[in-house]
Amino acid sequence: MKTKLIMLMIFLGLLSTGLYAQQQLTLTVQQAVDHALKYNKTLINSGLAVDKAQEGVRAAIANGLPQVNATVDYSNALGAEMSIRFMEGAPETKIPIKPTSNLKVQVSQIVFNGSYLVGVQTAKLARELSEISLQKSEADIRTQVMNSYYLVQVSGELNKRLQLNLKNLTDLYHKTDAMAKAGVIEQTDADQLFIQVNTMENAVKSSERQLELATNMLRLQLGVDINTQLVLTEDLETIIAQSDAEHSLLGSLKLENNLDFRLMDQQVLLSRKSVDLRKAAALPSIAGFYSYTYKLMTSNFDMAAPHMVGLQMNIPLFSSGVRTAQTRQAFIDLKTMQNNRDLLGDQLRLQDKQLRYNLINAMETYNNMKSNIDVSRRVYNSLKLKYEQGLISGLELVTADNNYIKAETDYISSALQLLDARLELDKIYVTAN
DSSP, X not given: OHHHHHHHHHHHHHHHHHXXXXXXXXXXXXXXXXXXXXXXXXXXXXXXXXXXXHHHHHHHHHTTSOEEEEEEEXXXXXXXXXXXXXXXXXXXXXXXXXXEEEEEEEEEEEEEOHHHHHHHHHHHHHHHHHHHHHHHHHHHHHHHHHHHHHHHHHHHHHHHHHHHHHHHHHHHHHHHHHHHXXXXXXXXXXXXXXXXXXXXXXXXXXXXXXXXXXXXXXXXXXXXXXTOEEEEOOOHHHHHHHHOHHHHTTOOOOGGGBHHHHHHHXXXXXXXXXXXXXXXXXXXXXXXXXXXXXXXEOOSSOOOOSEEEEEEEEOOOOOTXXXXXXHHHHHHHHHHHHHHHHHHHHHXXXXXXXXXXXXXXXXXXXXXXXXXHHHHHHHHHHHHHHHHTTSXXXXXXXXXXXXXXXXXXXXXXXXXXXXXXXXXXXXXXXXOO
């Protein structure tokens, strides 16, 4: 008995631990965005790319700083001898070649190298490119999180309305079925409502799956565990009231600040540096060095100096046109990138006009759907009352119910389209720091 009690306590302890381990996040829209900017894994990788680019700059600069290398060598002639005749006719003198060993330390320093200078500039441009890419990723994550937040709330609102409609239909069906069994009305009316109830049950289940899918997507973007419970505090009406869609129409597109355009412009600068790099390959390079050699083992005739200082110049003279062709290729790439940048500018201007049109259209559609849902609700309630009084058939009530559900769905869809249209327009106005 005591053993069973202990096992029960352990089980309850593990169960309570599991329950407490399940995290819960209570989030407004802005809190969700802030959380994603801190924990989203894609964004973390973009931050690591910036760190890597910074290390690339350090590596490029370090290539031009003094380099120190040490070498140790050992050689053995395996008993060979060297013959020397000091005078003509004199006998040869045999001198054994002793093993030698040297410890050499050499310090080298670039004095001038065009490729090195261009390489440092290119590394700095690559770092700036990664920083702009990080800002672009932040803007994308911000938009994605807000979209997912909206979709969760829209799906939840739709699910609530469908469940309420299902409850009303179910209650009405039970009353109608009882009246049909009593012979007051025809069984056809009850059957029509039965079909409508089943259809509504399927719609509710579908909306529940959509809600779970949207919630999981938001969890992924927030960078939290899939089992984390999300409590979203801003409902659909609050979000729409705070969105201020009309204010977004007051913004204007500035290509030089647009993140996509800045990324492309940075690519143009990198292509220009690629041309400079090809040109720099034809310039002379100068390097200086100092070396010190410590004799660990020496031969009888060792005339090598322990200290040595020197300069080395490398002058490219003739490459059979290879460098010229490579420079022309880099210049063609530059022109292509410039054309792509200009094309992107045209596309962004066109996109700005289209997104402004989409937002205006979404605002008008939302206002119309909001009016339609009020009318549809009044029509449905009126026909429901008439049906209960036996003034209309079940088919007319089912038709009214379908119209009301469609109005509900259209209204919620228009709300989501309005929010998405505002986000898309605001996104192209996001500027680089």
